[in-house]
Amino acid sequence: MELKGIVVPLATPFTANYELDEPGLKREVGFLLDKGIRGFLVNGSTGECLSLSTEERQRTVEIVSKECKRKAFVIAGVETPVTHHAILDAKRATESGADFVLVATPYYLKPTLDGIFQHYKKVAEAGVKVIIYNNPFRTNVVLSTQMVKSLSEIRNIVGMKQSHVDMSQTAEIIHLVGKKIAFFHSYGDAVSIFPGLLLGGVGAMSIIPLFAPEKTLELYRATMNRDLETAIRVYRDLLPLLLYVGSGVSGEPNPAPFKEALRIIGRSVGPTRLPVTQVTSDTRKAITKVLKEADLTD
Numbered sequence: 001m002e003l004k005g006i007v008v009p010l011a012t013p014f015t016a017n018y019e020l021d022e023p024g025l026k027r028e029v030g031f032l033l034d035k036g037i038r039g040f041l042v043n044g045s046t047g048e049c050l051s052l053s054t055e056e057r058q059r060t061v062e063i064v065s066k067e068c069k070r071k072a073f074v075i076a077g078v079e080t081p082v083t084h085h086a087i088l089d090a091k092r093a094t095e096s097g098a099d100f101v102l103v104a105t106p107y108y109l110k111p112t113l114d115g116i117f118q119h120y121k122k123v124a125e126a127g128v129k130v131i132i133y134n135n136p137f138r139t140n141v142v143l144s145t146q147m148v149k150s151l152s153e154i155r156n157i158v159g160m161k162q163s164h165v166d167m168s169q170t171a172e173i174i175h176l177v178g179k180k181i182a183f184f185h186s187y188g189d190a191v192s193i194f195p196g197l198l199l200g201g202v203g204a205m206s207i208i209p210l211f212a213p214e215k216t217l218e219l220y221r222a223t224m225n226r227d228l229e230t231a232i233r234v235y236r237d238l239l240p241l242l243l244y245v246g247s248g249v250s251g252e253p254n255p256a257p258f259k260e261a262l263r264i265i266g267r268s269v270g271p272t273r274l275p276v277t278q279v280t281s282d283t284r285k286a287i288t289k290v291l292k293e294a295d296l297t298d
Contacts, residue, residue: 065097
């Protein structure tokens with residue numbers, strides 16, 4: 001399937017005992033498929049990838065891929081900073097049914113620029129379809145425009161997720177490589193969705209469709225069709241969700257606010273795993289207020 005459109009990063013459902021909730025994951029995928037979502041990200045930050053075992057990551061990909069049954073494409077997050085482990089994780093994800101892998105820029109180890117380039121190159125050479133991931137908030141590394149341009153020349157590097165606030169870089173990257181690789185803007189999972197599409201992105205990776213899938217798809221279609229009057233209206237409707245749920249609340253880490261929001265609207269996916277704690281009562285009140293204003297809860 002073509003890599004474009006609205007991609008939903010799935011929250012990983014857990015039971016009250018913090019075990020993988022397989023029926024809950026199937027319900028979430030089924031709900032979103034019925035609403036028209038045709039792209040899923042499994043084992044990303046929203047999916048608590050670093051809290052999952054190797055076996056759990058493989059199992060979530062298997063479940064989501066099977067539930068999609070070629071109705072939607074599946075992207076698997078590969079978050080390890082060690083190249084050898086990233087290659088193994090990418091191969092496992094592909095063998096389990098993922099169509100693409102979203103590979104995080106190596107963090108913590110502080111590699112050289114050549115080390116970062118080689119990391120992506122070696123994973124791509126393993127025969128998997130790679131989406132590069134520029135997320136300086138989590139990696140403390142900004143992929144330069146030149147680095148992205150060089151990476152776009154490598155076979156099997158097919159896309160980029162841009163989670164960087166610099167819209168001028170976004171415009172430059174789309175201008176240079178937008179016809180070679182699929183570009184998704186997703187800074188903070190929030191307000192950049194609309195301008196990222198206007199600048200030439202082929203889609204967005206956003207948690208907002210977890211709560212408002214139809215509205216998000218309407219925004220995407222209107223923007224891609226350059227129906228700007230409709231797009232601006234829908235964007236304004238979504239803005240409170242984008243600002244106060246999509247960007248997180250009161251500094252509480254992803255995905256605790258998202259899981260709380262899903263619980264409030266009646267689609268609980270269970271708790272977060274430590275060290276990510278449940279939201280505070282003040283945050284719960286703030287989320288409830290935003291959801292009520294968006295007519296998503298009573």
